[in-house]
Amino acid sequence: MSMHIISPGMLTTVQDLGRRGYMASGFQQGGAMDQFAARAANILLDNSESDGVLEMTLLGVKAYFDEDNVIAITGAEFAPTVTDFETGEVTELPMNRAVRVKKGDVLDCGSARSGLRGYLAVAGGFDIAPVMGSMSTNLKCKVGGFDGRKLKSGDVLPLRYPQSDLYGMTSRVFEHEKQKDGTVTVHVIPGPQDDYFSDKGKNIFYSETYSVTGDSDRMGIKLDGTPVESVDGVDIISDGIVAGSVQIPSSGKPIIMMADRQTTGGYAKIATVITSDLPLLAQLRPGGSLRFEKVDLQYAVKRIKQDNKLLKKLQYKILRADTSISGS
Incomplete structure (x- = not known):
């Protein structure tokens, strides 16, 4: 087959x-x-x-x-x-x-x-x-x-x-809310190296509307906008990178690390995108726009639970329908 x-x-x-x-x-x-x-x-x-x-x-x-x-x-x-x-x-x-x-x-x-x-x-x-x-x-x-x-x-x-x-x-349908057009709000947890950036730099990061550049790929989403100001440079001793890590290179323009990211990196990470918002980023085309919003860990966990609940609901709906058919 x-x-x-x-x-x-x-x-x-x-x-x-x-x-x-x-x-x-x-x-x-x-x-x-x-x-x-x-x-x-x-x-x-x-x-x-x-x-x-x-x-x-x-x-x-x-x-x-x-x-x-x-x-x-x-x-x-x-x-x-x-x-x-x-x-x-x-x-x-x-x-x-x-x-x-x-x-x-x-x-x-x-x-x-x-x-x-x-x-x-x-x-x-x-x-x-x-x-x-x-x-x-x-x-x-x-x-x-x-x-x-x-x-x-x-x-x-x-x-x-x-x-x-x-x-x-063939009767199965997955109903969910579609992503809306326009600027996407991406939720992030600050850190782990947000102390490398000045108050002015952090204010820029959370207030700027960034656009996705054409050289974004499965490794990372590169953003264009006002550079984020550091305190004294952005180089760090290389450490681990997770999906959603937001690196700030020397240009000051954020890069969101995605599925094919390297395992370690030497640029300071101002924030980390919550897992539930990674699909939003995966669907952004070059030229698309986004802004960052600060949240806490409890919010991130809540969102993951909501996602899993939605998929479990689909599984339950399928199981219930199949049981009904087999019992008829």
């Missing part, structure tokens, strides 16, 4: 929730940039939340399956269609729900109308051997995913056979 890639899109890689437990050895964690969306796509299809998905950047894949399957696309607002293999009829597919794709039908995920990264999951999941416990593609090290690289035309991705009834999945 396989997925045949006709056109790979701009940058499509296999990702999951990342390679955890290896940062102490100097290996990047990686994983999906928008992990909330990736988890939701898998839940819709009875996959493990940590199963591999295709992360599609701006332009999605065009592909066909050699057997009937069910897919789900979450994250950025793409415009997927499916072309019937026998009739040539083109049908628009909805986002954020499980949809059937018949053998030979051509799935075209189209381009993102809003947001930046979409996530395509298939029922049963991708049959790809993990490297250090993860399917995630590390492009710089050329490991994980499909031959350690982005997808290209002609690739054939092996799939696992679904353990659930395909036809019973």
Whole structure:
């Protein structure tokens, strides 16, 4: 059972929730940039939340399956269609729900109308051997995913056979609040080196509206705006970097470290983005704008609990519906 890639899109890689437990050895964690969306796509299809998905950047894949399957696309607002293999009829597919794709039908995920990264999951999941416990593609090290690289035309991705009834999945919908247009508010916890910056610098950081630059990527989101003033330079003895660390280099312009960040860094970190806001950052296009808002640890924990509750609610809704069907 396989997925045949006709056109790979701009940058499509296999990702999951990342390679955890290896940062102490100097290996990047990686994983999906928008992990909330990736988890939701898998839940819709009875996959493990940590199963591999295709992360599609701006332009999605065009592909066909050699057997009937069910897919789900979450994250950025793409415009997927499916072309019937026998009739040539083109049908628009909805986002954020499980949809059937018949053998030979051509799935075209189209381009993102809003947001930046979409996530395509298939029922049963991708049959790809993990490297250090993860399917995630590390492009710089050329490991994980499909031959350690982005997808290209002609690739054939092996799939696992679904353990659930395909036809019973297609009524499943993930309903959640969409990201609004305009300036995004990103919540951060101060530190760990906020004392390296003057009061003026901190005021700039929390009042400025920053724009995302064109050289942002999976490693980091680079921002343009008024430079943040330090007390006496920003160099530190290199220490660990987590997802969401906001480094201030010598230019004074913040860089938010993301999934493919290095494990350590030598610039002072003025703040750390809360985990629940990382998906917002993953969907910001170059030219998008954001501002930072200071919060405490209790707020960050509350938000994580809310995210997990929303996904648990989806799982419960699916379980209840499946139980109702099997009992009817």
